[in-house]
Amino acid sequence: xxxxxxxxxxxxxxxxxxxxxxxRVRTLWDALGTKAYLFSxxxxxxxxxxxxxxxxxxxRNLVAVLITASVVSILAVGQFMVIVTGGIDLSVGSVAAxxxxxxxxxxxxxxxxxxxVVIGLVVxxxxxxxxxxxxxxxxxxxxxxxxxxLSVARGLAYLIQTGRFVPIExxxxxxxxxxxxxxxxxxxxxxxxxxxxxxxxxxxxxFGRRLYAIGSNPEAARLSGLPVRRDVLRAYFLSSTLAxxxxxxxxxxxxxxxxxxxxxYELNSIAAVVVGGASLFGGSGDPxxxxxxGLIIAMILNIMDLLxxxxxxxxxxxxxxxxxxxxxxxGRGREGIRRLWTLVRGRRTAHSQGxxxxxxx
Amino acid sequence: xxxxxxxxxxxxxxxxxxxxKSYPGTRxxxxxxxxxxxxxxxxxxxxxxxxxxxxxxxxxxxxxPDTGSIVIDGARVRFDSPQDAQRAQIYTxxxxxxxxxxxxxxxxxxxxxxxxxxxxxxxWAAVRREASExxxxxxxxxxxxxPVSSLPIGHRQLVEIAKAVRRDARVLLLDEPxxxxxxxxxxxxxxxxxxxxxxGIAIVYISHHFDEMYEICDxxxxxxxxxxxxxxxxxxxxxxSILRAMLGKKGESTLRLNSTAxxxxxxxxxxxxxxxxxxxxxxxxxLRDVSLSLRRGEVLGVSGLLGxxxxxxxxxxxxxxxxxxxxxxxxGRSRHPRHPAEAIALGIGLLPEERKSQGLVLSMxxxxxxxxxxxxxxxxxxxxxxxxxxxxxxRMRTSLAIKASSTQQPVATLSGGNQQKVALAKWLVSGVxxxxxxxxxxxxxxxAKAEIYGLIGEFVRAGGSVIVxxxxxxxxxxxxxxxxxxRGALVGEVDRDAIEDRGEDAVMDxxx
Numbered sequence: 001x002x003x004x005x006x007x008x009x010x011x012x013x014x015x016x017x018x019x020x021x022x023x024r025v026r027t028l029w030d031a032l033g034t035k036a037y038l039f040s041x042x043x044x045x046x047x048x049x050x051x052x053x054x055x056x057x058x059x060r061n062l063v064a065v066l067i068t069a070s071v072v073s074i075l076a077v078g079q080f081m082v083i084v085t086g087g088i089d090l091s092v093g094s095v096a097a098x099x100x101x102x103x104x105x106x107x108x109x110x111x112x113x114x115x116x117v118v119i120g121l122v123v124x125x126x127x128x129x130x131x132x133x134x135x136x137x138x139x140x141x142x143x144x145x146x147x148x149x150l151s152v153a154r155g156l157a158y159l160i161q162t163g164r165f166v167p168i169e170x171x172x173x174x175x176x177x178x179x180x181x182x183x184x185x186x187x188x189x190x191x192x193x194x195x196x197x198x199x200x201x202x203x204x205x206x207f208g209r210r211l212y213a214i215g216s217n218p219e220a221a222r223l224s225g226l227p228v229r230r231d232v233l234r235a236y237f238l239s240s241t242l243a244x245x246x247x248x249x250x251x252x253x254x255x256x257x258x259x260x261x262x263x264x265y266e267l268n269s270i271a272a273v274v275v276g277g278a279s280l281f282g283g284s285g286d287p288x289x290x291x292x293x294g295l296i297i298a299m300i301l302n303i304m305d306l307l308x309x310x311x312x313x314x315x316x317x318x319x320x321x322x323x324x325x326x327x328x329x330x331g332r333g334r335e336g337i338r339r340l341w342t343l344v345r346g347r348r349t350a351h352s353q354g355x356x357x358x359x360x361x
Numbered sequence: 362x363x364x365x366x367x368x369x370x371x372x373x374x375x376x377x378x379x380x381x382k383s384y385p386g387t388r389x390x391x392x393x394x395x396x397x398x399x400x401x402x403x404x405x406x407x408x409x410x411x412x413x414x415x416x417x418x419x420x421x422x423x424x425x426p427d428t429g430s431i432v433i434d435g436a437r438v439r440f441d442s443p444q445d446a447q448r449a450q451i452y453t454x455x456x457x458x459x460x461x462x463x464x465x466x467x468x469x470x471x472x473x474x475x476x477x478x479x480x481x482x483x484x485w486a487a488v489r490r491e492a493s494e495x496x497x498x499x500x501x502x503x504x505x506x507x508p509v510s511s512l513p514i515g516h517r518q519l520v521e522i523a524k525a526v527r528r529d530a531r532v533l534l535l536d537e538p539x540x541x542x543x544x545x546x547x548x549x550x551x552x553x554x555x556x557x558x559x560x561g562i563a564i565v566y567i568s569h570h571f572d573e574m575y576e577i578c579d580x581x582x583x584x585x586x587x588x589x590x591x592x593x594x595x596x597x598x599x600x601x602s603i604l605r606a607m608l609g610k611k612g613e614s615t616l617r618l619n620s621t622a623x624x625x626x627x628x629x630x631x632x633x634x635x636x637x638x639x640x641x642x643x644x645x646x647x648l649r650d651v652s653l654s655l656r657r658g659e660v661l662g663v664s665g666l667l668g669x670x671x672x673x674x675x676x677x678x679x680x681x682x683x684x685x686x687x688x689x690x691x692x693g694r695s696r697h698p699r700h701p702a703e704a705i706a707l708g709i710g711l712l713p714e715e716r717k718s719q720g721l722v723l724s725m726x727x728x729x730x731x732x733x734x735x736x737x738x739x740x741x742x743x744x745x746x747x748x749x750x751x752x753x754x755x756r757m758r759t760s761l762a763i764k765a766s767s768t769q770q771p772v773a774t775l776s777g778g779n780q781q782k783v784a785l786a787k788w789l790v791s792g793v794x795x796x797x798x799x800x801x802x803x804x805x806x807x808x809a810k811a812e813i814y815g816l817i818g819e820f821v822r823a824g825g826s827v828i829v830x831x832x833x834x835x836x837x838x839x840x841x842x843x844x845x846x847x848r849g850a851l852v853g854e855v856d857r858d859a860i861e862d863r864g865e866d867a868v869m870d871x872x873x
Contacts, residue, residue: 204747205744213729220722225706
């Protein structure tokens, strides 16, 4: 009774192995799928803005949105590199403030512009190294370390600024961070360069591959000989350095360094990453999606501004957007929509052809 | 679900009829019938991917079948959740146990319905008393106040079973219960299974180990490619028929198969006299002055009962754990690796025991896993050469016969044997000359076992050297030389002549 069934089975095994081309098409579509979804949500928001306000699609308004979103985008790129390892960086907003104050003070004291910028970046980088060392070698969870740094960095910014703020009168500093190049505002350009470089690095460089591996399975990464500690340290270093860059961009826009800038930017950058579809457990997502996520939030806030929605309501909407976005990118919502869709489609084909199209033929 | 009106102890109380389940691209179960009888142990054998775990998921209410149904006492039932299955008195003990580690044994046994006193206070005295009575009835002696996290894995499994029994389980599914169990603890499990039989519980016993199935099962159903292809009495005399059913056509050539997949030696006779690894007085929290040497082309077995320091030894040799040594010479270079990257640079690779959690990044593709330990060699001017990566992965897929629809497939979707091949491919690509292979065939089906032994053989014939850490005697006997570990120390060495003379006794005598 045991032998006869064997031939049928081997046949089905063979037919299973030959289904490669559709499989490849499918994975390609899936890879695009998450991003296509995000871009279509963005397009929907643009459409809604166009319908709701005549000012939304004017180039002046769009440029304003992009400039507002540029700093959060840069912070989000850094935040993503930390989140992909399974960590989090709550200190970026405070680091932006600290670095704005330090670079403004440097300019005030006659330090050449380029050097002041370098100092601003180094301040960010040093804070990031500190975070990284405490996390990697101190064995403290990223949440706690960067929460503490959120407090420490802002406190330091207050301490060294002495007055209410530090005015900036350096024209070249303004033109670098708040000017334009061939009509394109420099903050937008900087954000674009940062995003593209980061996306390239994560997709094409060994460092990027390692970050995904570390976020997916740190133990397997370690046992494959990857420099897990060094890479995690680097991620926090980069996140903080980019926060420093963002801080100087805000400073140029406000023509002052100040300890109060960048408030809640840590949360905005996390929101951007999460709306972009990355998991807070690490190992998934990409910087471009994070930036698109940030842009979606910025556009929604802008539309509400144009409609004269009060700030309090805007906060509530922003919160709702975050939850909904995550529900549909990584949560159950997407599955629900898909199920609803196949149900509708299945019924329709059942009506016309008598049988729904099967998954595998 | 329909509740049973009159529970008549008929011969078949629990049955599965025409069960079918498909996942995109594969048919996991097709038209499956299975009858369970109270007080009987029904073994299920099959290679990886035969549909055993799909059956478990359906019977435990985790997944719903596409076709067919579950029949209890003549009534069809439908499980929408694991709770439904438990309400129907079907309990599953998974390989990964579902106990709450920080809570006490008593709390775990009563999880979800603690005894209450008036005012909704928990009656801890009653909970503890009844928990220990329940355990005693099953012949288990554990202090119920201890947190589960402090118990060895074998005891945790017993607690899990006791929990199911307390809830009047009528059907108990044991999914590879001995896979994570030290050999000496397996016997306590078998005794418990006997007790459960006497209580009239129907038991489904899934295992890769035939010897234990013949010991405790009454019947064995054989699954292949989602179908039940045979059902036999669980007797050693039926072994050949069962194996033939399980392996299909291939079985013809491997009828002599025992648990070592018909292979009697791994990489026979490839060993030379050249020493490639010399370690003296390796010491750590667990290891006590371990000294060993490995020659080029040699397959060196390290055996012993589970938990006697084998995994610590593999980690220490690979620099993955803190250890000291008075001498550590690899290929003539004297250097004790302090972390894995250094060990890899010296030419040592480790295939860890916990393949899924330590050896592979399951969510990443075959390609990314295969090149992970050699990213540097796939980098030109700072950029990964993805084409070269894919070609290397494709080469490995062909030469190791890795069954994957594409090299971009996530490793999580491969079967145990194919995952092990991907883990091995990673080291072949990295070019290491010494492989430390911990439990190379655990959780791997018989067919893939033979393939993996073959691959190790090829590796040593090509000039590599392998240390195989194994708790399976039959596997240890296939090595050129066997070292036996006990409580973190090497207690003896068995050479080939001794193995040929005395067989497994030569090794087993040293175990305890």
